[in-house]
Amino acid sequence: MGVVYRVFRAFVTFVVGAVFVALFAGYLLDRFAESSALEGVNEDWNPLSLVELFPVFWPTLLFATGLTIGMQVDAYALRPRKPRTKKRPLEFVYDPNDHRFVHREYPNGGLKPVTRFTIGLHNTTSDRILHDIIVSARRNTFFKSMIEPAWNGRKQRIARIDPNTTAFVEVLGLPDDFDTTTGIASKARRFVLRASASDTRRTSAKFVFDARAKPVMRRVS
Secondary structure (H helix, E strand, C coil): CHHHHHHHHHHHHHHHHHHHHHHHHHHHHHHHHCCHHHCCCCHHHCHHHHHHHCCCHHHHHHHHHHHHHHHHHHHHHHCCCCCCCCCCCEEEECCCCCCCCEEEECHHHCCCCEEEEEEEEEECCCCCCEEEEEEEECCCHHHHHHHHHHHCCCCEEEEEECCCCEEEEEEEEEECCCCCCCHHHHCCEEEEEEEECCCCCCEEEEEEECCCCCCCEEECC
């Protein structure tokens, strides 16, 4: 069906185009006929004279022109477009279903498990080493209560990230007996992480932490 439609669209476009070319040629012929250069020319063969024999010509041409324009606009709108994939040298990556980003462990061989939440920083280049990467966050109540203690400060530093390689930074650890009814975990919290290398522009990512949801931490942009 798609092939038939494309053939029909091409046929109508060709016919309408040919008619307009013929009318334009008739217009030029009519203008030249008014001059002495073409005196005595037989105007019976002028396309502008011929269309007068068909009373429905102009409405039909108007309809066909509108149909052609509509089909061409439709074809342009449905044409597959290649997504713009201009990547930054440094990008955040996070997948709550990947154990590299969310996993449980028993610190110091204890009996109480802790869920670790980690983000990745990926070097998207194929031939460039990124140096002196600094990871920080927009300071808010959640950051000061949850992330800053895990970082032992306001920032994390990564010496280098090789091409096509991902480095990981822990964001926070959540014990199983963490109180989700009061305090910082009583509702969903948004936070923004930022990162930049010594010779790259800063990149950022937004996350939501909700201790009562699944997944507990997810990326929103």
